[in-house]
Amino acid sequence: MNTMEKTLRSPVSQRPHEIKKTDQLTGIGAEVSIELNGIKMKVPIGKTILEICRDNNIHIPTLCYHEDLCIAGNCRLCLVEIEGMRTLQTSCSFPVTSPIKIKTFSDKVRKARKHIVGLMLSEHYGECYSCVRNNNCELQSLAREYGIDNYEFGHICSPRYNVDKSSQAVIRDMDKCILCRRCVRTCIDLQEVGVLEAVNRGYDTKISTFMDKPLADVVCINCGQCINRCPTAALHANDPSDEIWKAIEDPEKHVILQTAPSPRASLGEEFGLPPGHSMTGQLNTAARRMGFDRVFDTNFSADLTIMEEGTELLNRLRKALVEKDTSVRLPQFTSCSPGWIKFIEHFYPEYLDYLSTAKSPQQMFGSVIKTFYADESGIDPANIVNVALMPCAAKKFECNRPEMNSSGFKDIDYGLTTREMAKMIREAGLVLPDLPKSGFDDPFGEASGAGLIFGSTGGVMEAALRTVYELVTGRVVPFKNLNIEVCRGMKGIKEASVKLENCRPEFSFLEGIDLKFIVAHGTANAKVVMDMLKNGELKDYHFVEIMACPGGCIGGGGQPIPTSESIRKLRAKAIYEEEAGLPVRKSHENPHIKYIYEKFLKDGPCGKLSHKLLHTHYVKRGKFIN
Amino acid sequence: MTDKDKKIKTEFIASLVRLYGKDRSSLLPVLQEFQKKFRYIDEYSQQEIADALSIHPVEVNSIISFYAFLYDKPRGKHTIRICKNIVCKFHGNKELSKFMEKKVSEFNKDKSEESKITIEYVNCIGLCDRSPSMLVDEKVYEKINPHNAEAILEELS
Numbered sequence: 001m002n003t004m005e006k007t008l009r010s011p012v013s014q015r016p017h018e019i020k021k022t023d024q025l026t027g028i029g030a031e032v033s034i035e036l037n038g039i040k041m042k043v044p045i046g047k048t049i050l051e052i053c054r055d056n057n058i059h060i061p062t063l064c065y066h067e068d069l070c071i072a073g074n075c076r077l078c079l080v081e082i083e084g085m086r087t088l089q090t091s092c093s094f095p096v097t098s099p100i101k102i103k104t105f106s107d108k109v110r111k112a113r114k115h116i117v118g119l120m121l122s123e124h125y126g127e128c129y130s131c132v133r134n135n136n137c138e139l140q141s142l143a144r145e146y147g148i149d150n151y152e153f154g155h156i157c158s159p160r161y162n163v164d165k166s167s168q169a170v171i172r173d174m175d176k177c178i179l180c181r182r183c184v185r186t187c188i189d190l191q192e193v194g195v196l197e198a199v200n201r202g203y204d205t206k207i208s209t210f211m212d213k214p215l216a217d218v219v220c221i222n223c224g225q226c227i228n229r230c231p232t233a234a235l236h237a238n239d240p241s242d243e244i245w246k247a248i249e250d251p252e253k254h255v256i257l258q259t260a261p262s263p264r265a266s267l268g269e270e271f272g273l274p275p276g277h278s279m280t281g282q283l284n285t286a287a288r289r290m291g292f293d294r295v296f297d298t299n300f301s302a303d304l305t306i307m308e309e310g311t312e313l314l315n316r317l318r319k320a321l322v323e324k325d326t327s328v329r330l331p332q333f334t335s336c337s338p339g340w341i342k343f344i345e346h347f348y349p350e351y352l353d354y355l356s357t358a359k360s361p362q363q364m365f366g367s368v369i370k371t372f373y374a375d376e377s378g379i380d381p382a383n384i385v386n387v388a389l390m391p392c393a394a395k396k397f398e399c400n401r402p403e404m405n406s407s408g409f410k411d412i413d414y415g416l417t418t419r420e421m422a423k424m425i426r427e428a429g430l431v432l433p434d435l436p437k438s439g440f441d442d443p444f445g446e447a448s449g450a451g452l453i454f455g456s457t458g459g460v461m462e463a464a465l466r467t468v469y470e471l472v473t474g475r476v477v478p479f480k481n482l483n484i485e486v487c488r489g490m491k492g493i494k495e496a497s498v499k500l501e502n503c504r505p506e507f508s509f510l511e512g513i514d515l516k517f518i519v520a521h522g523t524a525n526a527k528v529v530m531d532m533l534k535n536g537e538l539k540d541y542h543f544v545e546i547m548a549c550p551g552g553c554i555g556g557g558g559q560p561i562p563t564s565e566s567i568r569k570l571r572a573k574a575i576y577e578e579e580a581g582l583p584v585r586k587s588h589e590n591p592h593i594k595y596i597y598e599k600f601l602k603d604g605p606c607g608k609l610s611h612k613l614l615h616t617h618y619v620k621r622g623k624f625i626n
Numbered sequence: 627m628t629d630k631d632k633k634i635k636t637e638f639i640a641s642l643v644r645l646y647g648k649d650r651s652s653l654l655p656v657l658q659e660f661q662k663k664f665r666y667i668d669e670y671s672q673q674e675i676a677d678a679l680s681i682h683p684v685e686v687n688s689i690i691s692f693y694a695f696l697y698d699k700p701r702g703k704h705t706i707r708i709c710k711n712i713v714c715k716f717h718g719n720k721e722l723s724k725f726m727e728k729k730v731s732e733f734n735k736d737k738s739e740e741s742k743i744t745i746e747y748v749n750c751i752g753l754c755d756r757s758p759s760m761l762v763d764e765k766v767y768e769k770i771n772p773h774n775a776e777a778i779l780e781e782l783s
């Protein structure tokens with residue numbers, strides 16, 4: 001017994017852990033020698049035990065830890081044993097600062113973890129075979145990992161809570177919640193929306209909305225990011241696949257699937273492929289075999305969006321610079337992300353005029369299909385069922401917005417997420433990666449690469465610049481291979497500019513102007529940008545792209561689970577790679593776009609018919625809940 | 627709630643925030659002071675407080691639900707908290723509770739919601755050596771029996 005132990009009266013657990021001198025203490029990057037499962041190694045001071053274990057391919061179970069989120073340390077599953085410490089320590093929140101000896105799977109550790117899982121299961125109402133997360137649930141895999149073969153601490157037999165099905169996007173089933181608070185940290189820290197928090201204490205603790213109101217009545221922007229990070233089925237999307245199957249089986253109905261770029265880049269993950277494989281062709285085949293009557297490419301309407309949004313930007317610039325119209329709002333903000341739209345409607349309602357009035361590609365396509373396509377193909381629009389395969393939970397809300405019926409019908413009938421599509425493909429008995437590739441149906445055919453890169457953060461900006469720059473100057477954008485690298489990458493807020501020189505005569509008012517733009521993703525970053533706008537710091541900016549989800553659509557709330565920055569980067573890479581090989585890479589050069597402006601939207605982009613079909617208005621919601 | 631009530635509350639919150647500072651760490655004192663004046667923290671005021679401190683309403687709600695002494699629903703004028711822990715049980719808290727329940731229900735008869743008394747059973751309040759014990763609002767009472775309890779109740783009316 002050393003002197004400290006002799007003189008201290010406090011119980012062992014409360015004694016300070018003595019920090020031994022490290023090997024080298026000069027400057028950042030100092031190292032300390034530790035022993036991990038008996039293996040000696042040097043690690044940088046401050047790295048957590050969990051990180052060290054991951055670096056060394058040692059698996060530590062975690063539930064509350066998530067790469068995208070701050071550390072919470074509340075699930076206790078990542079416990080490890082440290083020699084000399086009486087209690088087990090949570091590796092996710094234990095930075096190494098002294099030469100310690102760690103055991104990650106001692107008897108004590110394994111028993112503790114098994115008990116923790118057992119205790120979680122004792123309050124976990126539900127059975128895996130009737131659960132949407134069956135086979136992709138972190139709790140379930142832990143139960144397997146720790147060999148849980150009975151309910152050691154009992155099992156709750158009746159539900160404690162009602163399932164909240166009020167939202168069109170997110171369903172909350174709190175009986176499956178294990179209180180890891182990933183959703184809370186997602187919604188507050190990552191998205192800055194602040195819908196969810198833990199309320200009450202002890203056994204009564206639960207995750208709740210403000211005053212326990214239905215999710216549809218609070219400020220939820222439907223981004224679905226909480227779903228992607230929930231380890232269990234407590235949060236899941238509102239699944240319309242039963243209705244879609246019904247429509248497919250109805251011979252009267254003409255069921256059209258439009259596929260957005262991001263689901264194609266991630267769908268393979270649902271079939272066991274590593275992230276980063278594009279499944280565009282296979283998906284088309286799968287959809288046809290499942291009985292969809294037509295498969296269209298949302299990139300077509302993304303091209304349409306670029307034409308409309310780009311023209312709108314030029315119109316705004318003309319009004320502001322030539323006509324000196326002070327009512328024109330600049331910078332113009334993109335409007336393709338329905339989560340972002342609801343965010344600004346709630347939190348910055350006084351700035352709605354800054355938004356482009358262009359609808360999102362999904363909704364544009366809906367109204368074009370139920371008017372132009374219905375006409376051309378002689379199908380009664382009342383019999384068309386529009387299904388949109390999206391990476392997004394908010395699209396479910398968007399297509400149900402009451403104003404989204406400019407075709408005279410509900411423009412888009414169902415928003416389907418990547419995960420739900422994968423489920424439908426599995427139900428149809430198809431193995432996606434094994435299917436032959438096929439193309440998209442006419443009259444919209446293959447779209448341009450500009451539409452494809454919409455899927456990643458910065459994509460809309462890049463696509464718009466390619467078109468706007470060329471419209472204004474008559475030359476292609478001054479970037480190598482059309483790749484505007486400044487728009488790419490996962491930095492939260494990116495800004496850059498392009499100089500407009502030697503403009504065409506009709507755009508002489510833009511001569512010499514630095515077209516300044518900002519790209520932000522994740523609504524926490526959107527908030528930063530909006531506060532800059534509020535403080536008058538964006539006066540000389542022209543165009544801002546905002547996507548509600550971290551990483552843009554490839555990180556959408558409907559995408560395969562799990563998600564992390566590295567996964568998002570791989571998905572983005574798949575998109576950019578596919579794009580680089582496409583023959584047409586500029587929206588205005590898409591022949592089908594030219595065709596639709598010749599044949600149907602005859603008064604051109606932002607013309608009268610476009611305004612009716614392709615543009616929309618927004619609702620001042622405000623953040624106060626009554 | 628009328629617009630006038632709302633205005634009064636918003637102004638009061640603003641004055642509290644001026645006093646304690648526009649920081650999330652001011653939340654608890656703001657909530658306590660607010661409750662002292664308005665007896666409970668209603669939905670509207672929770673949102674106003676959140677707004678004034680730049681946090682989310684659901685966080686305010688979460689804090690209120692965590693602390694037993696903060697309320698988000700209206701309650702009577704007085705709250706009696708009787709300890710339900712084992713030592714108080716040994717010393718006759720059962721009889722005490724029965725007696726109190728009866729007396730309080732008599733007291734509450736024909737009273738408006740606002741002037742009623744609420745009884746709550748709480749975990750140990752740290753007075754085991756002087757049990758049975760209870761709290762009336764913020765005041766501590768020790769070694770209670772039906773006899774001195776009656777006097778305490780009389781004081782409340």
Ligand code: SF4
Binds near residue numbers: 131137232
């Ligand atoms: S949430 Fe996970 S553990 Fe719970 S029932 Fe569903 S699959 Fe099973």
Ligand code: SF4
Binds near residue numbers: 170186187226227
């Ligand atoms: S969908 Fe988005 S806004 Fe809604 S609760 Fe989840 S994270 Fe928050």
Ligand code: SF4
Binds near residue numbers: 179183184232
């Ligand atoms: S809802 Fe999901 S993410 Fe949120 S605390 Fe419960 S289990 Fe964790």
Ligand code: FES
Binds near residue numbers: 065072073075090093
């Ligand atoms: S992962 Fe470390 S405590 Fe939850």
